[in-house]
Amino acid sequence: MTRNEALVYQLLSASDRPLSAYNILDALRDDGFKAPLQVYRALTKLIARGAVHRIESVNGFVACRQHDCGDNAVSIFMLCERCERAEEFTDAGLDATLDSLGHQRGFAAGHKVIEITGICAACLDGSP
Amino acid sequence: MTRNEALVYQLLSASDRPLSAYNILDALRDDGFKAPLQVYRALTKLIARGAVHRIESVNGFVACRQHDCGDNAVSIFMLCERCERAEEFTDAGLDATLDSLGHQRGFAAGHKVIEITGICAACLDGSP
């Protein structure tokens, strides 16, 4: 892992919510980051390796919390609208279901995006 | 449905693939569209009504092909990387599964995004 990738990865790992590329850029200015490409290039490689996931719904990025994401089923994200935290988990059955739905239609499934927005348990608890 | 909404909706209905907001703007210049907001405002209302869906993976928009999307389960999109067409369908079981996964974690699910990229049947057939 190169220096830039390590910096981006550490930052995402330390964050409890998705960060945008420009959030990352701002956070890493003290480490010498000056241009968006430095962030995007690191993200591209980290994502290819499965160390980071892109959250399409919020144009943000999170460090993978699964141990061996590449070998596992699709990642499912629950995104809290209130606290903005993202919770990642996998479900092999769901992954298989999607593959099957695709197969029924002759569709060769590649990357899958599953994102659910709503209110997380902690925010439901604390709400009036 | 207002004039602008109708124009956007007709355009999307006539397209066999997702269009970006700026694709739509360009296509509707002859109809008097001049600024992105005209497109985004129409899209916002059409989406709220369930007549149009946003495809997060490609920052694009499609007309809903289901008859009564609002009453139905989550929409699942299969996006062909080769021909760029989007196929929409629903699966009540999958919707229930996601609600259940959320419920297990105390998460109140709202909007769900399910998008699968890959190669569609037509493109697989025609490939060498």
Place this chain on the structure above:
DNA sequence: TCGGCGCTGTTATATTATAACATTTTGGCA
């Protein structure tokens, strides 16, 4: 040594989306 390849830096620009405010249209209702 040197030659290539991957990583980096930098500037510029493309793409996607919204803010702010003025104006016009629409639809209910006295």
Place this chain on the structure above:
DNA sequence: TGCCAAAATGTTATAATATAACAGCGCCGA
């Protein structure tokens, strides 16, 4: 009909997200 209020529209400007293009650096193997 005439008027108001709400909704819709138009317009300019700008914010947020993402990529192109090209130059330079550094490491490592032949």
